[in-house]
Amino acid sequence: MLKIWGRPNSINVQKVLWTADELALAYDHVPAGREHGQVGEAWFAEMNPNRLVPVIDDDGFVLWESNAIVDYLARQYGKDGFCPTDARQQASARQWMDWATFTLVAAMTPVFWGLVRTPPGQQSDAAAIEKGIAACQAAFRLLDAQLKERAYLLGDSFTLADIPLGCAVYRWHALEVPREELPHLEAWYARLRDRPAYRARVMLPLT
Numbered sequence: 001m002l003k004i005w006g007r008p009n010s011i012n013v014q015k016v017l018w019t020a021d022e023l024a025l026a027y028d029h030v031p032a033g034r035e036h037g038q039v040g041e042a043w044f045a046e047m048n049p050n051r052l053v054p055v056i057d058d059d060g061f062v063l064w065e066s067n068a069i070v071d072y073l074a075r076q077y078g079k080d081g082f083c084p085t086d087a088r089q090q091a092s093a094r095q096w097m098d099w100a101t102f103t104l105v106a107a108m109t110p111v112f113w114g115l116v117r118t119p120p121g122q123q124s125d126a127a128a129i130e131k132g133i134a135a136c137q138a139a140f141r142l143l144d145a146q147l148k149e150r151a152y153l154l155g156d157s158f159t160l161a162d163i164p165l166g167c168a169v170y171r172w173h174a175l176e177v178p179r180e181e182l183p184h185l186e187a188w189y190a191r192l193r194d195r196p197a198y199r200a201r202v203m204l205p206l207t
């Protein structure tokens, strides 16, 4: 049986839980990390020496790094075009998943930590928040342009490429930040909100 470790409020864990639900997989979910602990245990470090979540164990196959896990679940269990088989489409999916991590979420992290995770009484870094918001706005403009002629990142259908960016777009809308009008991005975000697994796994209060 597939086992997934990770706290539900982590954007990286959300990618994995959303994917597993989209694929209608049976799995055992174990909240881990931050207040749930476990990542400090020796047995956890044996699975993931980085002591980070998410981690999966699929009948003895252990894997960490959220995008790699989404990729694995899509290839192993995906159907109906969720995981493209064409090499170019696969590479394009990889491109958007990497861009989500290294450009968009990297820009959003100081904003999220400044506005949501700064402990009460501690001063947040206003300059870092402002810089992060500007970088996010530029990234979302780019994403809006990509979505101008497509319903989803790779074309007419929902694929694994939509997963990491879908998690990021919810977070952006849940943050109290100035957002530009980006009609293609909004239309895609509305399509994602029609998906029960997205609402259940991703659209959670930010904590």
Ligand SMILES: N[C@@H](CCC(=O)N[C@@H](CS)C(=O)NCC(=O)O)C(=O)O
Pocket: 007, 010, 011, 012, 013, 032, 033, 034, 039, 051, 052, 053, 054, 064, 065, 066, 067
């Ligand atoms: N590149 C890794 C990053 C993993 C990561 O930073 N996980 C965070 C949660 S988003 C974590 O485990 N933080 C420590 C904790 O929750 O205890 C991935 O995509 O899986």
